[in-house]
Amino acid sequence: MATLIEAEAVSGGADITPRPPNRRNVRETLVRYRWLLFLMLPGIIYFLLFRFWPMYGAQIAFRDYIPFLGIEGSQWVGWEHFETFFTNPDFPRLLRNTLILAALSLFIAFPLTIVMALLLNELRLNILKRTVQTLVYVPHFLSWTVVVSLTGLLFAVGNGPLWTLLNDVLGTDTNFLADPAWFRPLIVLQDVWKNTGWGTIIFLAALAGVDQEQYEAAIIDGAGRWQRVWHITLPSIRSTIIVLLILQTGQILNTGFEQIYLMSNALNRTVADVFDTYVYFVGIQQGSYSYATAVGLAKAIVGVILIFGTNWLAKRFNQQGIF
Template identity: 60%
Template sequence: MGPVTTPTDRGETKPSGQSIALASESRVLRRLKRDKWLYVLLLPGLLYFLLFKYVPMWGVLLAFKNYQPFTGFWKSEWVGLEHFHNFFQNPDFFRLLRNTLLLSLYNLLFFFPAPIVLALMLNEVRISIYKRTIQTLIYVPHFISIVIVASISYVLLTTEGGIVNELLFQYTGQKINFLADPDWFRPLIILQTIWKECGWGTIIFLAALAGVDAEQYEAAVMDGANRWRQIWHITLPSIRSTIIILLILRMGDVLENGFEQIYLMTNALNREKADVFDTYVYIMGITQGAFSYSTAVGLFKSIVGVILVFSSNYIAKKFGQSGIY
């Protein structure tokens, strides 16, 4: 049976909507059959996101209930926005917001540019063995547990035998209690993050730099441009879209500072500046059993993150840059 056709004004025939749909369905089936093993490889990733990302999203309903473990999830009393109201009225809200935003701001100012600068420096290394060795060395800290990083910080900075304070005492006659002084908490967190993740963050930027057309550098050399001019006018514009996309994604984590690192570096003396939303959710939800209240705090963080991602993407597109969608 041939394809169904319909007459046109000129006496010609053209495929009907039914035949077009059948042809499209046939193409889809052929593509599925041809790439069936690729779709099989895709299944574990889909199952992971389905089971661990989408199904647990039902748990956000706890934020609108007065959850009692013995009553159960569905039978717990519905309280609407009561937990959000209590959270915003809590005197700790603005302290937590300030601490969280300041840490995120310092991360954007000091940590975010660090992998870019390091990638640009590595890109200038011409001896291959040196470049690979340096890359290996700066990747290693990423695989060290944050618990180990915190332990190293304690050993180095403690006032009782820490090498940093011993050197300070030897040259200045004074010691600084880095671990207990609230003013030193944020710099320590940023320095730990840079040391641990800066090298790993260069991977994406080095991949972007590998795609820069070498002929542009050759033309710049013929025009008399030095290395700084080449970096400014060729290298950075070539990876600008990558930088903007990563910055947009980073904006979604403005209220996410990482629980483990903050928790391990927090003590009774620096808590005033160390408490952030992540640690507050843990204290209220796990140690005090306020499951619904802590869920409301976590949902607030997620909503703010989504708004910031969409806003950043919108601004980037307004300035003619490629966004994440």
């Protein structure tokens, strides 16, 4: 404590003795928060090593990278790979498929998370609430491989329970796994099943922070359940919703490689091809690392633009952004 007060005093003295204020402040801050900074060190090292350092390799998007020649030994080709990608006849299809899946996830899966959180929040019996909460988290811990295999079993032609049920109800004889019309519904269904429960965690935390007295007052005023949800609960968690929405839009082009790759086959590939699977085909299978990196980089830039764009929009509508 003594050091802290001392430090205050010294920084207070800065007003009297003219010194370069910034440098002084930086040093003061460093000294004062040395232990916090020390605690941060592993995080800083992690980000430098695994997040910033690899960016050095992103330059292969502008080269004809051959591993044997190394990054610097490979020929510099500039924007060639980007041009090839944007003029590629597959580009419109990839963009459309990616955007449709992203929109479905944004407009169906994301609101469902909020609905689920609100429903859980309305449960009165604590033990029931906790049990349900835990149960809906479980699918999150299954890998996509397992989820897709389960889907395969449920929709297996001839003996899958859901295959039988749906075809009986619809009076059809469809192989849902191969039908392009069923690809997107299945993807959304899997996404909702796997991730909705997990997504509620942050909303539930925000809901726990809502002032209970407001509800009591509302009840006295004669507000019903719906009115309470609409006028108290939702406005209270609005900022949380906005923050998550902004983060979600940044992920818009990341459709989730594993799920889509595992669910795609010869018959539904027209609707299943997205940027992520394209990068895999071109980059890994065809060994065009530079081209695939260019595609990935273009995708990342769009993601950054979207984050800033939504953030700006949120602020325009007098909401809090994330920065």
